Amino acid sequence: MRFLRRSSTEEADTTDGTAAESGTAAEDGASPAGTRRKGYTPAKGRPTPKRREAEGRRRGPVAPPPRTTREAIRRSRELRKKNPMAKEERRAATRERRERMLAGDERYLLPRDRGPVKAYVRDLVDSRRNVLGLFMPMAIVVFVTLLIPIMQVQQYATLLTTVVLLGMIVEGFLNGRRISKRVREKFPKENIRGASIGWYAFVRASQLRKLRVPKPRVKPGDQVD
Numbered sequence: 001m002r003f004l005r006r007s008s009t010e011e012a013d014t015t016d017g018t019a020a021e022s023g024t025a026a027e028d029g030a031s032p033a034g035t036r037r038k039g040y041t042p043a044k045g046r047p048t049p050k051r052r053e054a055e056g057r058r059r060g061p062v063a064p065p066p067r068t069t070r071e072a073i074r075r076s077r078e079l080r081k082k083n084p085m086a087k088e089e090r091r092a093a094t095r096e097r098r099e100r101m102l103a104g105d106e107r108y109l110l111p112r113d114r115g116p117v118k119a120y121v122r123d124l125v126d127s128r129r130n131v132l133g134l135f136m137p138m139a140i141v142v143f144v145t146l147l148i149p150i151m152q153v154q155q156y157a158t159l160l161t162t163v164v165l166l167g168m169i170v171e172g173f174l175n176g177r178r179i180s181k182r183v184r185e186k187f188p189k190e191n192i193r194g195a196s197i198g199w200y201a202f203v204r205a206s207q208l209r210k211l212r213v214p215k216p217r218v219k220p221g222d223q224v225d
Contacts, residue, residue, distance in 0.1 A: 104214040112200070113214065117187055121197060123224045124179050125204045126216035131164070131171045132205040138164055172202040 066072035100108040104119070112118070138161055145157035176198025184192050209216060218224060 102213060102215050104217065109214065117183060117190055117192070117197075118200065120183060120186055120224075121179055121201055122204060122212075122214070122216070123218050124182060125175070125201050126209070126212070127218045127220060127222050127224045129220050130175070130205040131167050132175075132202065133208065134164060135168060135206040136208055168206075172198075172205070175201055175205060 066075055097108050101110075106114055113122075142157060142161050145154055148154065176194070179201045180192065180194040180197045183190075183197055204212065
């Protein structure tokens with residue numbers, strides 16, 4: 001049964017391989033038995049990449065900035081299609097911002113509406129019914145009368161519009177003076193500019209009550225101290 005025994009050549013090759021493995025293990029810091037010394041870390045054969053390089057490799061190449069407005073809009077649409085959850089989050093954030101702005105939260109108001117002075121002006125305007133509130137309805141009436149091919153109707157509409165506009169101008173001037181005086185009495189340490197306060201009150205009063213931002217805190221006829 002000679003074929004079951006290993007030849008001398010195979011034994012020599014095995015001995016040489018074992019010796020070579022033992023030498024390699026010794027060079028790498030491991031014992032011949034296969035146990036490595038404590039705290040040993042095998043070499044990777046390459047330098048450790050920097051964090052910026054690793055993040056850039058993960059994210060891929062950065063796209064160049066858009067050169068035109070059309071290209072920016074196209075990219076925005078593509079991002080919305082790829083990530084619909086982000087679109088829903090933006091809608092929710094916009095809705096919350098709108099609600100807090102209507103509620104009068106100072107953190108979400110426009111710079112022109114911030115501060116206790118502007119809040120007091122809004123309360124003074126909202127506590128009264130103003131002829132200026134007819135500005136937008138009158139604009140619609142004028143537009144409709146221009147479509148009616150009857151000269152008398154257009155003449156009466158023009159006359160009525162002129163009278164209402166004159167009344168708005170007079171009321172806006174008087175309201176501006178009245179509100180500026182009350183604001184100076186309420187906030188004597190503030191630097192109050194009558195023209196700025198009067199214009200702010202004029203714009204507020206010319207808007208429909210339901211469309212005013214922020215929403216009115218007082219009702220018509222309420223006393224504002």
